[in-house]
Amino acid sequence: MTIYFYKVWQPYGCFSNFSPHGIHMQGTYWPTVEHYYQAQKFVGSTDAAIIPLIHAAATPEEAAALGRCSTRQLRRDWDLVKTEIMREAVLKKFITHTDIREVLLKTGDEILVENSPTDSFWGCGANRAGLNHLGKTLMSVREEIRNLLSLTGIYE
Ligand SMILES: Nc1c(N[C@@H]2O[C@H](COP(=O)(O)O)[C@@H](O)[C@H]2O)[nH]c(=O)[nH]c1=O
DSSP, X not given: OXXXXXXXXXXXXXXXXXXSOOEEETTEEESSHHHHHHHHTTTTSTTGGGXXXXXXXXXXXXXHHHHTOTTSOOOTTHHHHHHHHHHHHHXXXXXXXXXXXXXXXXXXXXXXXXXXXXXXXXXOTTTTOSOOHHHHHHHHHHHHHHHHHHHTOTTO
């Protein structure tokens, strides 16, 4: 049975990048995956001054609003690197937080879909035919953690 998720307060809300599960990335603590992801859009760009503001945003919604501002200059390679950046952040989230790692592992081999009505790249979009890259990322991270646990148990 396909598992749909989207908002933090809905079922499987911990799969949302807006969920309150912080991550340390390259020595910096980020309050949510969304804060980190939005900030990475500006690394090396002429608008890099926005990064500390995104980092300090009070909520992931605020971080997303700052990162989505269309007048700012994104890093040139953003479309090439964004899926890998997301994957690294999502992997770190589920390695760091054991409670939600269990939720993810307990989904077995079910298909995971970000049920966003507005996003056909990270989610499935309004017609549910979108690319669902966040769902695919979560399934890939689930597989990687399962393999790591069975090989080494280092995340026990
Ligand atoms: N969960 C969730 C959203 N979805 C998230 O938005 C991000 C994509 O942002 P962008 O690349 O700037 O369009 C990505 O992390 C995706 O999972 N968007 C929302 O406005 N509200 C929400 O509760």
